[in-house]
Amino acid sequence: MPAISLVSADNLLDAAEEFAAEPKRTPRSPRKALIPEASHAALSRALKGFAGRVRQSSIYRISLYGKVPDAIHVHPFDSRTARLEDADSYFRGRFRFAGELLEIRQGSIFDLKMPSASYAAALHGFEWLRHLKFAGSEHARDFASKLTQHWFNRYANYALPAWQPEIIARRFFNLFCHGAFFLAAEDLPWRPRLFRSLRDQTRMLARTLQETPDGLPRFDAAAALALAGVCLEDEAYAVVGLRRLTAEVGRQILPDGGHVSRSPEALLDAFRTLCMVQDALDETRRKVPELRVALDRMAPMLRFFRFSDGGLAPFNGGAECDPKELELLLQREEMSGRPFGHAPYSGYQRLAAGRSVVLLDVGAAPPGPFSLKAHAGFLALQMSVGHHRLIVNCGAAPADHPRWDKALRSTAAHSTVAIADTSPGKILDGNLASLFGARFESAPIEVETRRGTSGRGHYVEANHDGYWERFGIVHQRRMTLSSRGNSLAGADRLTPSESKRRKRRQEPVPYTIRFHIHPDVRVSLAQDLRSALLKLPNGEGWRFRWGGGALSIEESVYLGTSVARRAEQLVITGEVADQPVECAWSLEQVAPD
Numbered sequence: 001m002p003a004i005s006l007v008s009a010d011n012l013l014d015a016a017e018e019f020a021a022e023p024k025r026t027p028r029s030p031r032k033a034l035i036p037e038a039s040h041a042a043l044s045r046a047l048k049g050f051a052g053r054v055r056q057s058s059i060y061r062i063s064l065y066g067k068v069p070d071a072i073h074v075h076p077f078d079s080r081t082a083r084l085e086d087a088d089s090y091f092r093g094r095f096r097f098a099g100e101l102l103e104i105r106q107g108s109i110f111d112l113k114m115p116s117a118s119y120a121a122a123l124h125g126f127e128w129l130r131h132l133k134f135a136g137s138e139h140a141r142d143f144a145s146k147l148t149q150h151w152f153n154r155y156a157n158y159a160l161p162a163w164q165p166e167i168i169a170r171r172f173f174n175l176f177c178h179g180a181f182f183l184a185a186e187d188l189p190w191r192p193r194l195f196r197s198l199r200d201q202t203r204m205l206a207r208t209l210q211e212t213p214d215g216l217p218r219f220d221a222a223a224a225l226a227l228a229g230v231c232l233e234d235e236a237y238a239v240v241g242l243r244r245l246t247a248e249v250g251r252q253i254l255p256d257g258g259h260v261s262r263s264p265e266a267l268l269d270a271f272r273t274l275c276m277v278q279d280a281l282d283e284t285r286r287k288v289p290e291l292r293v294a295l296d297r298m299a300p301m302l303r304f305f306r307f308s309d310g311g312l313a314p315f316n317g318g319a320e321c322d323p324k325e326l327e328l329l330l331q332r333e334e335m336s337g338r339p340f341g342h343a344p345y346s347g348y349q350r351l352a353a354g355r356s357v358v359l360l361d362v363g364a365a366p367p368g369p370f371s372l373k374a375h376a377g378f379l380a381l382q383m384s385v386g387h388h389r390l391i392v393n394c395g396a397a398p399a400d401h402p403r404w405d406k407a408l409r410s411t412a413a414h415s416t417v418a419i420a421d422t423s424p425g426k427i428l429d430g431n432l433a434s435l436f437g438a439r440f441e442s443a444p445i446e447v448e449t450r451r452g453t454s455g456r457g458h459y460v461e462a463n464h465d466g467y468w469e470r471f472g473i474v475h476q477r478r479m480t481l482s483s484r485g486n487s488l489a490g491a492d493r494l495t496p497s498e499s500k501r502r503k504r505r506q507e508p509v510p511y512t513i514r515f516h517i518h519p520d521v522r523v524s525l526a527q528d529l530r531s532a533l534l535k536l537p538n539g540e541g542w543r544f545r546w547g548g549g550a551l552s553i554e555e556s557v558y559l560g561t562s563v564a565r566r567a568e569q570l571v572i573t574g575e576v577a578d579q580p581v582e583c584a585w586s587l588e589q590v591a592p593d
Helices: 031-055 058-062 084-091 117-124 129-135 138-155 165-178 191-211 216-231 235-252 264-283 289-304 323-332 402-409 430-436 498-504
Strands: 094-097 100-103 348-353 356-361 381-385 388-392 417-419 447-454 457-464 473-482 487-496 509-517 522-525 531-535 541-547 550-558 565-576 581-589
Touching (some): 084 094, 094 117, 138 191, 165 191, 191 235, 216 235, 235 289, 289 323, 348 457, 348 473, 417 473
Antiparallel strands (some): 348 356, 381 388, 457 473, 473 487, 522 531
């Protein structure tokens, strides 16, 4: 290994031969692998309009006839937060969903033009119902009844987008969990019509479930069909729905308990939905062992992603989420115990000691349809100290900030290495994106990782070859968290292939190592310009040192919650040519005065 400029050798990494070794690489899959799927997607899109016209016909509606349920017999538990201020806003005619606001003075909210597809999904999905139930007043009950009546006056029969399977699923979740709030009244003149429509929607959901976009929407649709069978006492659809849901659990929940999208928030969403179904099964004394086993795997994985402030680490399109809801769900499932250190199927490593928790993304991009929100954050780290987040990524674009999406999915938005300001994974665009969505291409990026213990503490090392095809460079990262949790030492190594670069006559390329700092943390360069001081909200200080490259403080942004906040980032820059380059760095707690 060539000589490398290091800082504070006692605190930085051991130069292990395995760390310097060049990893294995696999050939990339060509784009033409998407052709069969593209043909199927194009055909499905062409037939969609025709299918919609058929389903709107009176003859097709006859095929939905069957026994009409007379009540919602089971009311599962919904862990999502409800807010009085949202209910009050509805009373005033102000409906805000997906970051958009519509105001209604007269008539019905359902007669207005929807500002976005996300807004329409929330409104038609009855996302307003749990807030009105939480208000609990007679006025709230009448208001919920009126809104529901308005919807059924317009959409009792098949219509888009209200009858899209993923929207039917959201509507079922809200009605089954909160419908008793106002449907218990036997004097509702439109009540029989409502239950006829619920019958029709259940049958339509069963027929169109496979048309639901893959991933969480299809998971939710299967769960909603199972709930419809259980809550409306339709045994045939209970059996079909539970079988479909069990299949989706097998497809989407990984052996270590993570979600196939590699998003902690997606895992929480799936866990919440599965808890809802399990609650209904427990109430009716049904047993589906596969669902119970899945919940037992998912709960520890949620703890794996959880920082000490109670929220989740926002990886791969996820947000911090509501800590109170997460705690409520985990308590309800009676899951305890410490999280494990390595999630090999989900692709994450976790180091925890003292008051510090460090998470490292050591996974590749999720498979095709599950990568619509995936980020190019290969070997990105996040760190919390006590109840404060220290190192983060830039978060994910919420529905009301779509312009942020492309930037936040790039490698530059993560606390990792970027070469020539590019991202290792390419996201589909153009005609392919119109067919498949903005997902990652099928080309694999190989990531290798291992962990162990040294005299300085627990360490993790990993490498990925995402920059190999374009630049002939492999990125390797190693981190050690001290046994007391008061020091994190790391190094990033860029290993070029001399033959590959010489063949292409490539010039030196710039690299950037970024450490995005949480907006609550104050950042300043020391007077000697050889270190930076990070000050947490409680006054605790951490000193950042580095060796190799130039350090600067630049602006950043944080969207780990629904609000975009200004933040800062520590940025190390340098160049890599034909020889390996390594930059060592450390974060160490500053002793109080």
